Amino acid sequence: MDPEATSTYEHRCRLLMRVAYPSRFREFRGDEVLGTLLDLAEPGQRSPALRDCLDVLRGGLVLRLREHPPLWPWLLSRLGDFRLPWRYRWWARDDIQGRFFIERRAAFQLSAYGLLFLALGEFPSHAFLVGMSIAYLIIAVPLRGSARRSLLARHEFHPDGTPYRQHPPESLLGSEAHASQPDRAGSRRPPGR
Structure with missing residues (x-):
């Protein structure tokens, strides 16, 4: 070639x-x-x-x-600063480090609050929407880096995206952790017990 x-x-x-x-x-x-x-x-x-x-x-x-995480945990993480379950933390890292994450999140939040206003029967005025956009440009754009760092820390990642620890804590492993532990007699327990 x-x-x-x-x-x-x-x-x-x-x-x-x-x-x-x-x-x-x-x-x-x-x-x-x-x-x-x-x-x-x-x-x-x-x-x-x-x-x-x-x-x-x-x-x-x-x-x-x-x-991708299930709908409700994903919605909570988009609308607020909720941490996704351990299983989806690498997805969260990719999403947070992704291009235009802060902008996507802000657009989602504004859309969700707009739907809330519509459900209540009152749609905000154009002045309110313009004011929110200007406030976003003044406040959120300069703070993009710190917002990313805090969200990465919430999901247990360093600012460069490396994890604090490689494996989930034993409390999150569930029955898998108990299946490999010997019982009192010294024999291994069968999985699921």
Whole structure:
């Protein structure tokens, strides 16, 4: 394969993966997916085939949907500063470190409060909406970094996204932790007891 075509093809594959997969997946498995896409390339091909693009996009969508938290915990975390359960903390990290997170969160909150006003039968005036937007620009934009840091800390991550600890506390492991502990007689308990 022509070196120029290879670098163009690789660049387009990386762009496709950036659109499809979260950064954590690309960090740990990106080279594997990229290698597969490079193996599928025909000589002189400058971009992935439509079928390959659709496969990568489908895989990314399935991964994102599988890791997404349930509706109620997600709503609480979006509307307030509630922490998601341990199982979804990596999803939360990816979301918080994602592009335009603060803006997405603010737009969601304004929409939710707008729906609340509609449910009460009173829609806020345009002046109120403009005032809220200006207040957001004055207050929230300069504080973006500290908001990200505090939300990452709430989910037990350092500001750079590394976790405080790798494994969940034993209290969150449930029956899995008890299944591996010996009982009083020294024999192992069967799982589920």
